[in-house]
Amino acid sequence: MTNASVTAKTNLITGGAGFIGSHLAQQLLARGEKVLIVDDLSTGQRENLNPIWEHENLEYISGTVEDEALVAEVVGRADVVYHLAAAVGVALIAKQPIQTIERNVYPTQLILNRLGERAKRGRLVPCFIASTSEVYGKNPKSVWSEEDDLVFGATTKPRWSYGVSKAIDEFLALAFHKEQGLPVVVGRFFNVVGPRQTGAYGMVLPRFVQAALQGDDLVVHDDGNQVRCFAHVEDVVGAVTKLIETSTSFGRVYNIGSDVPVSILELAKRVIARVNPEVGIEFRSYSDAYDESFEDIRRRVPDLSRIADAIGYRPTNDLDAIIDSVAESMR
16 A cells, blocks of 8 residues: 555545445546445445445445444545435335335434534534435426525425425535534535436436337336426546635535426436337336325426535536446446
């Protein structure tokens, strides 16, 4: 091991075997830094780490960030923390609301508590907290900015438990910044996509691409006029690392994603055109796909002016390039 790797800073990534976490780990290792991953593989996959598994600066711990002793140990060793571990995907939320709430809130509190203890001893460790566009709930604005109201549905609709639990994470992070001066930044991800993402938890683009490659019709929920924006994972992890290196970002919340809107029906047509023109589209109701209580968000478009001002962020991959990269990785 070289002297450079001995002195390189250690980046803790919770959920590092997940889709976004594995890409973040790869980017940090490429910069010559050390990466310490904790993942229980509840939604992450060990195969996501294949490109970096033998890297001398990678350490992988199979464990959960709900384990207080483990969190104390790994946060105690970290120079930077990226907290990405969370329940993921609409399908999982609809099926396992208890797990969603517990997995989103408790580990965040454990991590922030430990960082707070280190801060009291004079060691301020930068921390990125991953949040989600789900926190906006069903705010009726056509474009969402970070200071907008969060508008959730009834507690009888499990869908909203995800956004509410991630909003609690944000409140916790910002409270630790305010009370203890923790250098924390919150990023709200908007439909991050790319190679290694699975459609198993309801993620729409990999689900479409997989179906097209298999020669199956693409299943579009409801009428397909829901509007989303899709950002390539490489653009997103680049933004995440820049934010944590920018001291003026601490104590703030940032939308991270693309601001180019597309309907789900148009997305399906684009995937068919680029991946397999032989397949068709099948429409399915939400109640058939999830259950009767499911409620959706019709439009989800971020205002990216805050993150553009902070770090000069602009997504570089357009939708066609993203579709091609997902299809290539699945092939």
